[in-house]
Amino acid sequence: MTEILDLVRSCATKAKGAAPALAAATDEAIDAAIGEMAARLSSARGAVLAANAEDVAAAEAAGMSGGLLDRLRITEERLDGMAEQLRLLASVPHPAASRKVGTLDGGFDLIEVRKPVGVIGANYEARPNVTIDVASQLVKSRNAGVLRTGSAALRSAQALLDRVIAPGLSDVGIDEDVIQLVPTPDRAAAGALVELPDLIPLVIVRGSGETTRELDRRAAQHGVRTLAHADGGxxxxxxxxxxxxxxxxxxxxxxxxxxxxxxxxxxxxxxxxxxxxxxxxxxxxxxxxxxxxxxxxxxxxxxxxxxxxxxxxxxxxxxxxxxxxxxxxxxxxxxxxxxxxxxxxxxxxxxxxxxxxxxxxxxxxxxxxxxxxKLLGVPETGINLDRVPGPRGPVTFTDLVLRQYAVRPGGGAA
Structure with a gap:
C-alpha cells in the first residue's frame, strides 16, 4: 500500500507543479488545447482503437457482462462523438473570472472572483470516454488532475492520455503534466487518491454503489472533499x-x-x-x-x-x-x-x-x-446527487471553481 500511495503522490506532485501555468493560461490557449485533443482523436484513431480492442478482449476473456462491455468499448462512431463533444466544449465561452456583485458601506466594491481548485482527482469506472470527459473539463476549468480508472480500461485510458490529451496540451504550450493518469491497475490506488488532502483537496468519485460510497467515507476521514456519484437508476x-x-x-x-x-x-x-x-x-x-x-x-x-x-x-x-x-x-x-x-x-x-x-x-x-x-451541451465529470447546497446534477467545468470575495475601493474595474 505504501508503494501505491507513493505512486499516486508522485502523480499529484507533478500535477500540482504544473497547475499554476494552467491557471494562468489564456482562454484562447485553453480552447486551442481542447481543439487539438479533438483533432488527435482522429489522427490517433488507430492507436486508440487498438488499445481499446485489447481491453475489450481481456474483459471478454474474464467474463465481463454485456452491459459493462458496452461501456468499455470504443467504436468508430463513439470516437467521432467524443471528438465532436470536444469541439463543442472548446467553443463554449468561459465565464468571467470576476464580477461586481454589490457596493458596501464606505463606497467599497464587492467582487466575486472565480479561482481554480488547483488539483482535482477523479476515480471512475471502466469507461474510456470518461477519461476524455473529465480531462477536458479539468483543462477548461484550469484545474490540474490526477485520473484513476478501472483496470479494465487502463490501456484505453493510457492511449488517450499519451496520444490525445498530453500532445494536445503541449502543442499549444501548456505543460502536459497538468493531467496525470495513475499507471497501475491496483485498486489500492483508488484509496490512495482520497488520502492526500494537501495535494488533491477534491476528488470526483464515480462508480458502482458501495465501492464509491466507501471511497466517499474514506475521503472524509482524511479531510478530502468529494463529488460522489455512487448510485443511479x-x-x-x-x-x-x-x-x-x-x-x-x-x-x-x-x-x-x-x-x-x-x-x-x-x-x-x-x-x-x-x-x-x-x-x-x-x-x-x-x-x-x-x-x-x-x-x-x-x-x-x-x-x-x-x-x-x-x-x-x-x-x-x-x-x-x-x-x-x-x-x-x-x-x-x-x-x-x-x-x-x-x-x-x-x-x-x-x-x-x-x-x-x-x-x-x-x-x-x-x-x-x-x-x-444532453442537458447543458458540454461533457460532465459526473452527476452529483447531494441534497445540500453546491453543484447538483451534471457537474461541468463551470462548477469546478472556488468562490472568493474581494473588497476594493469603489470605482475600479471588476
Whole structure:
C-alpha cells in the first residue's frame, strides 16, 4: 500500500507543479488545447482503437457482462462523438473570472472572483470516454488532475492520455503534466487518491454503489472533499392518464443502453390501470431486450440493475396507489437521480414536479436526458446527487471553481 500511495503522490506532485501555468493560461490557449485533443482523436484513431480492442478482449476473456462491455468499448462512431463533444466544449465561452456583485458601506466594491481548485482527482469506472470527459473539463476549468480508472480500461485510458490529451496540451504550450493518469491497475490506488488532502483537496468519485460510497467515507476521514456519484437508476411513474402507445415508446427509448445510470430502472404503475397496461409494458420491455421483475420482489424496490452484471437487462415493475405513493417511493426508496411521469394530465405532471426532490424530473421524456452533454451541451465529470447546497446534477467545468470575495475601493474595474 505504501508503494501505491507513493505512486499516486508522485502523480499529484507533478500535477500540482504544473497547475499554476494552467491557471494562468489564456482562454484562447485553453480552447486551442481542447481543439487539438479533438483533432488527435482522429489522427490517433488507430492507436486508440487498438488499445481499446485489447481491453475489450481481456474483459471478454474474464467474463465481463454485456452491459459493462458496452461501456468499455470504443467504436468508430463513439470516437467521432467524443471528438465532436470536444469541439463543442472548446467553443463554449468561459465565464468571467470576476464580477461586481454589490457596493458596501464606505463606497467599497464587492467582487466575486472565480479561482481554480488547483488539483482535482477523479476515480471512475471502466469507461474510456470518461477519461476524455473529465480531462477536458479539468483543462477548461484550469484545474490540474490526477485520473484513476478501472483496470479494465487502463490501456484505453493510457492511449488517450499519451496520444490525445498530453500532445494536445503541449502543442499549444501548456505543460502536459497538468493531467496525470495513475499507471497501475491496483485498486489500492483508488484509496490512495482520497488520502492526500494537501495535494488533491477534491476528488470526483464515480462508480458502482458501495465501492464509491466507501471511497466517499474514506475521503472524509482524511479531510478530502468529494463529488460522489455512487448510485443511479431512473424512475418512471405510469399515471392513470397515460397514453399507452406513447408510454410504451417512452419505455423502449429509456432502455437504449443498459449499463448507464440514467436508464429506466423502476417503473411504477397506477393501480387503476396496472392490469390493463401490463401487456403493453412487457411488450415494450421485450422490444428493448429487457425482462420485468414483477411483484412480489425478492430485492429492494430501488435495486439498480445497471450495476448487476448478471441481470442488468431487467426493470422492476410495481403498482402504486396514486401519484403521491409513486413520489414517496421515488424520493425515499431510490437514489434520487431522476424520475419522470408519463401522463396526458398537466395537473398531475405539475404535482409530480412539485413533490419529487431528486436531481432531475421529467414529463413525457426519458430520464436518459439527465446527462451533462444532453442537458447543458458540454461533457460532465459526473452527476452529483447531494441534497445540500453546491453543484447538483451534471457537474461541468463551470462548477469546478472556488468562490472568493474581494473588497476594493469603489470605482475600479471588476
Amino acid at each position: 431512473g424512475v418512471l411513474y405510469y399515471d392513470a392518464e397515460a397514453d399507452p402507445d406513447f408510454a410504451a415508446d417512452l419505455i423502449t427509448r429509456s432502455l437504449d443502453r443498459l449499463g448507464v445510470c440514467n436508464r429506466l430502472n423502476l417503473l411504477l404503475v397506477h393501480k387503476a390501470v396496472y392490469d390493463a397496461a401490463l401487456p403493453g409494458i412487457t411488450a415494450a420491455l421485450e422490444k428493448a431486450g429487457v425482462r420485468a421483475s414483477l411483484p412480489p420482489h425478492e430485492h429492494p424496490i430501488g435495486y439498480e440493475w445497471a450495476l448487476d452484471g448478471d441481470n442488468e437487462a431487467t426493470v422492476t415493475i410495481a403498482p402504486v396507489d396514486d401519484l403521491q405513493h409513486a413520489v414517496r417511493v421515488a424520493n425515499e426508496d431510490t437514489s434520487g437521480l431522476a424520475a419522470g411521469i408519463v401522463t396526458t394530465d398537466e395537473k398531475a405532471a405539475e404535482a409530480f414536479f412539485a413533490a419529487y426532490t431528486g436531481t432531475g424530473v421529467f414529463w413525457n421524456a426519458p430520464t436518459r436526458l439527465l446527462d451533462g452533454f
